[in-house]
Amino acid sequence: MSEALQKSIQDINKLPGLKKVKEEVKNLVAYLQSTKERKEQGLGEGPALTLHLIFSGNPGTGKTTVARILAEIYRDLGLIQGGKLIEVTRSDLVVAEKGKTAERAAEKFNQAIDNVLFIDEAYTLINKKDPNDNGQEAIDELLKYMEDYRDRLIVIVAGYEKNMHDFVAANAGLASRFKRNIIFENYNDLELYQIFYKMCRENNYMIANDASGPIQNACKKVIEITGERYSNARDVRRFFEGCIQTQSVRLSQMKTKTKLDLMMIKKEDVETTINNFS
Known part of the structure; x- marks a missing residue:
């Protein structure tokens, strides 16, 4: 394990609380490290493990902090080149004019190629109460980028636990890509x-x-x-x-x-x- 990777893991372990999150990250890193070593020994890549993640929890539970460190871990494991966390919310992706949201979203998603895209309060992109809402355009564009750049783009979506469950369940494309949900519990x-x-x-x-x-x-x-x-x-x-x-x-x-x-x-x-x- 490289010094950079060890430091990133130590940075997560130094964070107060987050026992379950630390365990999830530990397990994920162990699997990715093993997969990398197997590939280097000519044993193939093994079963594909989705790198896209759901971070579920209330505000202030460390979701963004952990995402930043995880982006560095992905880089140190050779999964992406950049290792930056590109943070966006609905307001960065969705515009009022019909047909323009996809263009706006694409600009942001392009910045995230070879890095990690972090969409905070991602559930706000779905608004079933308003048939004219343009959030679906952003989701469609996101799914397109996740397919076209599946080896160069990792996405983490974050928000309240119940809302994130509804968000993923509302779209088959999202459900098939976001299979790993990490729960961030409240601090005592x-x-x-x-x-x-x-x-x-x-x-x-x-x-x-x-x-x-x-x-x-x-x-x-x-x-x-x-x-x-x-x-x-x-x-x-x-x-x-x-x-x-x-x-x-x-x-x-x-x-x-x-x-x-x-x-x-x-x-x-x-x-x-x-x-x-x-």
Whole structure:
């Protein structure tokens, strides 16, 4: 296994939570690595395994992050040349004028050749309630590109679990191409704390000794407060940014500040922020 491939796998394993996702990626990489080695030994390529994937889960569960790393893994295994993740949504593909969506979509899909195309909220391309909706043009063009460039284009579609099931089931062409569904589960409060800690480390902040417990309690409250609208890492980022703003207000009242003062998130910063969180 190359150093680049090992690093990509380590990058995924370092992500908080995502136990099932990590296991799925581990199994996929093991199969692809074995297939590559068998081919090098003249044993043939073996049964074809679809590389196109469905990422199902709520917002903020790491779907885009994992997709970026997976694009690098596909490149390191020699499956694509580029290794970039080309991210698009419905607004990048669909236009109001009839017959123009295919042209617009083709422009985006061309950028993804030799790379990985990531369509977020892909289910929005299907709108059965509006017979004049142009999303089907984008789907038809996508299926054409997946066929014409089947050795040069890998597609990952992402969105809410139920909506992605309906999306794939609505079109036989999609169902035949997207057979592997990776489920991204919601983060629990401990995993939110790990993400908060990671954000502090990456942004040169420190957590005061007596603030650790309040942060863990705050992560539980983040889940409770957001309820059905819980957006996982997006919500803990909002909480982290709120703590930074609260800290800034506290520091503005100090005449002199040390480097440690500028780095330290205190218990009072955490408690003030979570009390105002919505």
